[in-house]
Amino acid sequence: MNKKIPWAFNIFVAYKLLMIFTFFWLIYVVLDYSILIQRPASLYRPVWWIQSILLPKLMPIQYFTLSIMLSCIMTFICLRKKRLIPSILLALLVLLLNSVRWNYGGSSHVGHTFVLTHLFFCLLPIKQKIHSNEFDLYAKIIKLPLIGVLITYSMAGIWKFLSITKTIYANNVHNVSWLHSDAVELNAIASKRSLDNTILDFMFELYQIPYIWEIITIFTFVIQLTAVFAVINRTFANIIMTVLVSFHLFNTFFNDIAFNTAPIILIIILFPYHIFLNNKYENFKKEFIAS
Amino acid sequence: MTLKTNYYLLIIVLIFTIIMSFFSFIRENLNGKKEFYPFFYWKLYTKPLGWEYQIKNYRLYGIKNNDTIRVNNTGFELFSKDDYYYYITGEANSIKKKEFSEEYYKKRLTNFGGSIGLNYDNYLLIEENFNPLEIFKDSTKYTIKVIFSTKNNHYE
Numbered sequence: 001m002n003k004k005i006p007w008a009f010n011i012f013v014a015y016k017l018l019m020i021f022t023f024f025w026l027i028y029v030v031l032d033y034s035i036l037i038q039r040p041a042s043l044y045r046p047v048w049w050i051q052s053i054l055l056p057k058l059m060p061i062q063y064f065t066l067s068i069m070l071s072c073i074m075t076f077i078c079l080r081k082k083r084l085i086p087s088i089l090l091a092l093l094v095l096l097l098n099s100v101r102w103n104y105g106g107s108s109h110v111g112h113t114f115v116l117t118h119l120f121f122c123l124l125p126i127k128q129k130i131h132s133n134e135f136d137l138y139a140k141i142i143k144l145p146l147i148g149v150l151i152t153y154s155m156a157g158i159w160k161f162l163s164i165t166k167t168i169y170a171n172n173v174h175n176v177s178w179l180h181s182d183a184v185e186l187n188a189i190a191s192k193r194s195l196d197n198t199i200l201d202f203m204f205e206l207y208q209i210p211y212i213w214e215i216i217t218i219f220t221f222v223i224q225l226t227a228v229f230a231v232i233n234r235t236f237a238n239i240i241m242t243v244l245v246s247f248h249l250f251n252t253f254f255n256d257i258a259f260n261t262a263p264i265i266l267i268i269i270l271f272p273y274h275i276f277l278n279n280k281y282e283n284f285k286k287e288f289i290a291s
Numbered sequence: 292m293t294l295k296t297n298y299y300l301l302i303i304v305l306i307f308t309i310i311m312s313f314f315s316f317i318r319e320n321l322n323g324k325k326e327f328y329p330f331f332y333w334k335l336y337t338k339p340l341g342w343e344y345q346i347k348n349y350r351l352y353g354i355k356n357n358d359t360i361r362v363n364n365t366g367f368e369l370f371s372k373d374d375y376y377y378y379i380t381g382e383a384n385s386i387k388k389k390e391f392s393e394e395y396y397k398k399r400l401t402n403f404g405g406s407i408g409l410n411y412d413n414y415l416l417i418e419e420n421f422n423p424l425e426i427f428k429d430s431t432k433y434t435i436k437v438i439f440s441t442k443n444n445h446y447e
Contacts, residue, residue: 039369040403042399043378043402105380105381106380116308123301124297125294125297148304148305148308159335159337163337167338176344185427186339186341186344186423186424187336187340187341189341190339190340190423191340193348193423194348195373196363198427198430
């Protein structure tokens, strides 16, 4: 039982922080919209079928303002005390607002971790007190949203291992997999070139060091593949969080692939608050289980 | 709502997302349609970019008098570096499939040029091909192919 209480405390803090982060995200969406609205209307073309139904044109400013105001109110309500209907409404608004910007040429997975987190957390009951006979079920429930978010990483990991296995099995020397000695530099240069940037000479030299990048790559992919098992063990969760966040930051700085919200969400949902907010955790623990 | 209902509801959502993910995957592989359900189908970077020692990139070029000028992706007020890349790549893919009329693309490319502060007579959408290892040493080592020209107003 003692091993499960940290999860209950952490999810309680995580939800509060998710709501605070949502406020900042809404500010970002408003600033972004102020740019989108200046773009010529002819450049707008929905990418997804659902966008062509819901957002055939750039969302008119009055609807946009309404959505933002509603989102702020729902976020504020849920920050004080999580309620089911406001949080479901908030998840839908987040889904809608996130898709506003992806109607100009390409869509991207940027923002999806955030949307999924809202989707799963909206159905999650957040308890500060629980009857001892309901405790075991609650301990299971709080793992489900984490599974829902982390399984995306595991699935991405499965694809990577399938691809590597296929290359090894086909034994094609011209086929560069992630284990090839040129893999990281090819990826970094090609990725940077999309934005007309180049990698530093220093980084190019680093990428030439034999074996180390192959080992780092495999290690990262193993962590990615097993991300969903973070819910089993608190220490493993810390490792998953650290490696995946580092992986995102490395990509942001060295490969120009910025998944803006993903590392923040990972920290919010996996951070070991029970260690760092020890006093609060002790109080929480005392009051949590009522018989 | 009881805790038990809540538990089953979350399980249903979880299973739903996984089923949708497989459905998207099968649909894309059967008839080449775009991801139906953009979440959960995370087939990203299964190979490093440029794994064939060859990669394509799309860029806008402007024509003034007889000069053809490459519009570098430097980041613009209305289109950040990422947005320029998304827009031009999305447009190139659409043009290659001939999804819309030539007039439509002409208007969009001209408007795009205008929205990033350019004022060329005509625009070209160019496919640049390069080997990442070569372009690292010499940034001009790429070949070009015209995908669309607003001057001739037709697909190339």
